[in-house]
Amino acid sequence: MALSKLEQLYRQVIVDHSSHPHHYGDMTDPTQAVELHNPSCGDLIEVQVKLMEDHIQDIRFSGSGCTISRASASMMTDLMKGKTIAEARQLINAFSLMMQGSTPQQEEIFGDAMMLQTVSKFPTRIKCATLAWKALEKALEPA
Amino acid sequence: MKLNAEKIRNDFPILSQSVNDEPLIYLDSAATAQKPLAVLDAVQSYYETSNANVHRGVHTLADRATSQYEAVREKTRAFIHAADSAEVLFTRGATTSLNWVAKSWGEANVKAGDEIVITIMEHHANLIPWQQLAKKTGAALNYIHLTADGQLDMEEAARLITNKTKIVAVTHCSNVLGTINPIKELAQLAHQAGAVIVVDGAQAVPHMPIDVQELDADFYAFSGHKMLAPTGTGVLYGKRALLEQMEPVEFGGEMIDFVYEQDSTWTELPWKFETGTPNIAGTIGLGVAIDYLNEQDRTAIHEHGQLLLQRLWPQLQQIEGLTIYGPQDIAQRTGVISFNLDGLHPHDVATALDMEGIAVRAGHHCAQPLMRELDVPATVRASFYLYNTPEEVDRFVASLQAVKEFFANGFI
Numbered sequence: 001m002a003l004s005k006l007e008q009l010y011r012q013v014i015v016d017h018s019s020h021p022h023h024y025g026d027m028t029d030p031t032q033a034v035e036l037h038n039p040s041c042g043d044l045i046e047v048q049v050k051l052m053e054d055h056i057q058d059i060r061f062s063g064s065g066c067t068i069s070r071a072s073a074s075m076m077t078d079l080m081k082g083k084t085i086a087e088a089r090q091l092i093n094a095f096s097l098m099m100q101g102s103t104p105q106q107e108e109i110f111g112d113a114m115m116l117q118t119v120s121k122f123p124t125r126i127k128c129a130t131l132a133w134k135a136l137e138k139a140l141e142p143a
Numbered sequence: 144m145k146l147n148a149e150k151i152r153n154d155f156p157i158l159s160q161s162v163n164d165e166p167l168i169y170l171d172s173a174a175t176a177q178k179p180l181a182v183l184d185a186v187q188s189y190y191e192t193s194n195a196n197v198h199r200g201v202h203t204l205a206d207r208a209t210s211q212y213e214a215v216r217e218k219t220r221a222f223i224h225a226a227d228s229a230e231v232l233f234t235r236g237a238t239t240s241l242n243w244v245a246k247s248w249g250e251a252n253v254k255a256g257d258e259i260v261i262t263i264m265e266h267h268a269n270l271i272p273w274q275q276l277a278k279k280t281g282a283a284l285n286y287i288h289l290t291a292d293g294q295l296d297m298e299e300a301a302r303l304i305t306n307k308t309k310i311v312a313v314t315h316c317s318n319v320l321g322t323i324n325p326i327k328e329l330a331q332l333a334h335q336a337g338a339v340i341v342v343d344g345a346q347a348v349p350h351m352p353i354d355v356q357e358l359d360a361d362f363y364a365f366s367g368h369k370m371l372a373p374t375g376t377g378v379l380y381g382k383r384a385l386l387e388q389m390e391p392v393e394f395g396g397e398m399i400d401f402v403y404e405q406d407s408t409w410t411e412l413p414w415k416f417e418t419g420t421p422n423i424a425g426t427i428g429l430g431v432a433i434d435y436l437n438e439q440d441r442t443a444i445h446e447h448g449q450l451l452l453q454r455l456w457p458q459l460q461q462i463e464g465l466t467i468y469g470p471q472d473i474a475q476r477t478g479v480i481s482f483n484l485d486g487l488h489p490h491d492v493a494t495a496l497d498m499e500g501i502a503v504r505a506g507h508h509c510a511q512p513l514m515r516e517l518d519v520p521a522t523v524r525a526s527f528y529l530y531n532t533p534e535e536v537d538r539f540v541a542s543l544q545a546v547k548e549f550f551a552n553g554f555i
Contacts, residue, residue, distance in 0.1 A: 002165045002498045003549050009494065010550075041490050042507040042520045064520050066488035125494060 008118045009125070010067065017112065018067040023060045023077035035063070036135040038127055043069055047135040055084045061132055068116075068125050073132035075113040085140055092137050099126050144440050146447040148532045151439070154179040155530050165500025168535045173318050173346060173479050173526030174504055175368045178428075182371055185431040186424045196420055198397060212423050215430035216413070222433045223363065224354040225380055229412040232379040232386075233421055237345040238268040240364030240379035241312075243416065244341050245272035247389040248362075249310065255281030258307045260338075262287040262295055262324075263516045264317045267509040269343040269364075273312055282309070289516065293320045293469035301332060308338040315347035319508045319524065320469030321479035323347070330359040339385065345369055349436075349528070350477045351445045355380050372432035373425040379416075386412055393418045444529045448478030451527045451536050455480065458540040462547065468517055478527035481508075484543075487550055489521045495549060496523075499542040 030048035050058040195204035277284040311333040333340040339361040349370040367376030395418040409415040464485030493505035
C-alpha cells in the first residue's frame with residue numbers, strides 16, 4: 001500500500017519530537033523573539049532566544065503546527081542551545097541546503113534534525129520543516 | 144437526467160494517470176477544475192487558425208478572432224441569464240471582478256459613516272477589497288456570522304443591513320463549508336435598505352444553473368478556471384444602469400473613444416472596462432466550457448454532487464474523531480466538505496492522502512476569519528465535481544481510515 005512511503009517521512013524520532021516537543025512554551029526573559037507564519041497553511045511558530053554575548057544561552061519555541069514543523073522546531077532547539085551565533089548561522093545555512101536536497105558533509109552536526117533529510121523528498125512540506133529555522137535566523141539578525 | 148461520470152472522465156485526459164503509484168483521485172476542484180479535451184482543443188485551434196488581436200484589425204484573422212471572442216460574451220450572457228451582453232465584462236477571474244466593483248463603484252459611492260456588510264465565510268477575494276474600501280473611505284465593515292449549523296445567520300443579516308448600508312457582499316457558496324447562501328433573500332434586504340448586492344459566484348457557477356435576474360444580483364463575479372475553462376479567465380456581471388455610471392479601473396488601449404493630449408473619453412459598455420489585449424484564447428476556451436456544462440446540464444451536475452455527498456456522509460460519520468464543518472443538511476451544500484481528524488494536522492493528512500493518489504486541499508482555504516470563527520487553524524477539504532465517481536468516494540474513505548490508523552500506530 002502506498003502509505004508505506006509515509007514511513008520515510010514520519011519516522012519515530014520525528015513523531016516523538018512532535019508529540020513531546022523539547023523547549024516548548026514561553027521564556028520569561030528572551031532577548032529576541034520572532035514569530036513566523038506559514039501563509040499556505042496558517043501555521044504559526046514563535047522562536048524565543050536569550051543571547052549572552054556571542055552565544056545562545058537559551059532557546060524556546062511555541063505556536064501551532066503540523067508534525068513536521070513542530071518536530072523540526074523541537075530538534076532545532078536541542079541543537080542550538082549553547083551554540084555561538086556564528087555556529088548557529090552556519091547550521092541554519094547547512095540545514096537549508098539539506099532541505100534543497102544536498103547531502104551534508106558532516107551528518108553528525110545536525111543531531112536528531114538529520115532525520116529531517118527525507119523532507120527534501122516531499123517538496124510541499126519543505127516550508128513546514130524550515131519555518132522555525134527561518135524564525136531563528138531572523139532572531140539572530142543584528143539589531 | 145443523470146450524469147454518467149465514467150463517460151465524462153474520458154473527456155479529461157489528466158484524470159487517467161497514476162500519482163505516487165496509485166490511480167489519481169482529484170478532489171480539489173474547488174481550487175481549480177480540470178479541463179476537458181474540447182476546451183484544450185479550442186485553445187490550441189484558436190492559436191493554429193485564428194490568432195490575431197481583437198477589435199483592432201480590418202484583416203480577416205482579426206475579424207475571425209473578434210467574432211469568436213465576442214460570441215463568448217453572448218454565450219456567457221445566456222449562461223447566467225443576463226438581460227444584455229453589454230452587462231458581461233471579461234476579467235482575469237473572480238478576484239479581479241470583485242476588485243473592480245470595490246474600486247470603481249465602491250470608491251465613488253461609499254463615504255465615511257456608511258456601512259459595508261459582508262459575511263464571516265468570505266474568501267479573502269471578497270473580503271480584502273471591502274476591508275481596503277472601508278479603510279480608505281472611513282466606512283464601517285460589518286460581518287454576518289453563522290448559525291450553529293454553518294449557515295448564514297439571517298436574523299443578524301436583517302439587523303445589520305440598514306439604511307446606512309451601501310454594499311452587501313456575499314459569496315453564493317462557501318469554498319470551505321459548501322453552504323449555499325440565500326442570495327435572493329439577501330438581495331431583497333439589500334435593496335430595501337437602498338444598498339447594492341455583490342455576489343461572489345466562483346463556487347456556485349460551476350455547480351448549478353445561475354439566473355442573475357432572478358437572484359436580482361447587482362453584481363455577480365466568477366472565474367472561468369473553476370468551471371472547466373483555462374486559468375486567467377473570469378466574468379463580472381453588472382446591471383447596466385450601474386455599469387453605465389462607473390469609471391473604468393484601468394486605462395489604456397481598447398477602452399477608449401477619443402484620446403487627446405490632455406483628456407480622453409471612454410468607449411461604450413462593455414469595452415470601456417476591458418483595457419489592453421485580453422485573454423482571447425482563454426475566453427474562447429471559456430465559451431467551449433460553457434457549451435460542455437450546458438450539454439451535461441447544470442441541474443444534473445448539482446444532483447451528481449449531492450449523490451456523491453450522500454454516499455460519503457454516512458461513511459465519514461463512522462470514522463471516530465472526524466469532525467465535519469458546515470451544514471449537516473446535505474441539500475444545503477455544493478460538493479464541498481471540510482473536516483479534521485482528531486489530533487492530526489490537516490497538512491499531515493493531506494500528505495498521507497497524496498501518497499494514496501488523492502489530491503485534497505489542506506490549509507485555511509483563503510478564509511482566515513472563518514477559520515478563527517470555527518476555532519481551527521486549518522481544515523482538510525475534499526471537493527467533488529462532475530468527473531468524480533462513487534467508487535472514488537469509497538476509496539477516499541478507505542484511505543482516510545488507513546491514514547488514521549497509520550498515525551495511530553503505524554510508525555516505525
